[in-house]
Amino acid sequence: MPQTAPGFTFAAGNAKKILALPGYALGALASGVIPRRRDLWVFGSGPGIGEGALALYRVVRASDPSLSLLWLARDERDLDAAEALGIPAVLKSSRQGLLATLRARVVVVTHGFGDANRYGIRGAFVVQLWHGIPLKLINLDSPATVRTRLLPDSALVRRLMRFMYRGGARAIDLMPAASAVSASRLRSAFALPADRVVVTGDPRDDVMVAGTESERTATARALLFGSLGLEPTGQRVLLYAPTWRDGEIDPGIPTADEWRRIVGVLERTDSLLVVRPHPHGVGDYADGFALSPRIRLLGAQQRTDVTPVLPAVDVLITDYSSIAFDFALTGRPILFLSPDVETYEASRGLYVPYDTFSGGAEVRDWGAVLDLVATVDEPDARARLERHSDALATAHHAFRDGENTVRVYSQIITRLKEHE
Known part of the structure; x- marks a missing residue:
């Protein structure tokens, strides 16, 4: 079930960075005496086996x-997943993992x-x-990312954290970007x-354009329904995928009355609502799951990487999540639910005004979302929504091949040769 207590937060993550400083020092010493193998590449991804790391592998x-x-x-779950895919793997935190990285x-x-x-x-x-393509301010661009639990918030602490972030970033030799906008x-x-x-394009998104649209949809529906423990059907699929709020509860969780209204719309339109909480998100959607089998959870335990199932989705509902940029490659409707836009923009910050991202069509509650869902197949409404998806895709994806x-x-190969 979704988390009801904070998981990862910037403050907790930064505290771990500070506590890890002695380990970094020892690692630097070890890297000076342990030679690197020219033929060894290692891969990792925060959520598990997937994302662009799997595509590149x-x-x-x-x-x-x-x-x-x-x-x-x-963890052991990742080891099992790797074995199922025929991928050699070791625990990153083990002695083998340290030596492999070194x-x-x-x-x-x-x-x-x-x-x-x-x-x-x-x-x-x-x-x-x-x-993902950044919409929310990240790393050095966001004041939210330089908080820490170990030290009181102050200008000095923020400068220290920024120094650490800059120092870490200097180790990056290559950072691919989906577009010039993302690269900037x-x-x-x-x-x-x-x-x-x-600007190479994002490896995560190759799956969004592989094959024909009908092939992508069929493959993705098999993955999605299989992850949900269901047989694939012709139901319309709505995906609710909110972002995380640094330990705060998702304000878009429907009320009891909104859940009932959602079920009514799902039944009338023969639709399925799939809830994909952010892996670090906080919130309990159990009332909806208990109310109807037409409301399903797609948590990180069921599916580590959500991108491969996006071609199965008919309508995306999100807030500030960069999933909108990935889904825009389908050209299908995106509905924007942002009950806390003013506070979110003030606390986390966005690279562009929110109405630029949403096309000015954002709503504040599920009642308004359901009103949009009811009109999504009307020619004028659908054309407007599809134009906005196409505009997002055009602006944020340099390649669709x-x-x-x-x-x-x-x-990578070119740059390795240059380093020889």
């Missing part, structure tokens, strides 16, 4: 069988250095794939030189 494996590739797993020529991550063994990063060629934000957020952030991952691999 597959391209590298197919492109150069002589390389030794290893996945750095979070010996690897290339380290691939999607969230942070902790996706690998963070103490063995120094001296490797680090590829930071990231995990990533360069700013990570204080990276322009040549380290390259399914070759993003290949371009990233090519960049």
Whole structure:
């Protein structure tokens, strides 16, 4: 079930960074005496087996069988998932995980250095794939990211955390971006030189354009319904995917009356509402699941990586999540529910005004969302929604040819040769 108590927060994450400083120092010493293997690449991803790291792993494996590739797993569940996919893996926190990171020529991550063994990063060629096109201010661009539980909030502490973020970012050798817009934000957020952030397209999104639309939809529906424990049907699929709020509860959780109204609409339209909480999100959606089998949970335990199932979705409902940029590649309707837009913009911050992201069509409660759902198939309304999805996709994706991952691999190989 979704979390009802805070999981990851910036303050907690930064506290761990400070406590890890001695380990970084020891790792730096070890990296000076342990030689790196030219044929060893290691991969990790914060949520588990998936994201762009898995896409890149597959391209590298197919492109150069002589390389030794290893996945750095979070836990036993990841080890089992890796085994099922035929991927060699070790626990990143184990002695094997540390040694593999220290010996690897290339380290691939999607969230942070902790996706690998963070103490063995120094001296490797680090590829930071990231995990979406930024809408929310991230890293150095957001004041929210420099809080810590260990020290009182002050200008000095914030400067210390910014110094640490900048120091860590200097280890990144390549950061692929989906578009020029995304590249500009990533360069700013990570204080990276322009040549380290390259517009290649996001490997995560190759699955969004592979094959024909009917093939993508059929494959994604099989994945989605299988993850939900259901047989694929012709039901219309609505996906509610809110972002996280740094330990705060999702204000978009429906009230009891709204849940009842949602069920009524789902029944009248033969639809399924899939709730995908953010892995770090806080909130309890159990009242909806208990009310109707037409409301289903797709948590991180059921499906680590949500992107491959997006072509199964007919209508996306979200707030500030970058999932909208990925889903926009389908050209299908996106509905924007933002009950806390003023406070969210003030506390976390966005790279653009929210109404630019939403097209000015955001609503504040589920009653208004359901009104939009009722009109989504009307020609004028659908055309307007699809135009906005197309506009988001055009602005934020430089490529739609399914070759993003290949371009990233090519960049890595080129840069490794330059370093020789």
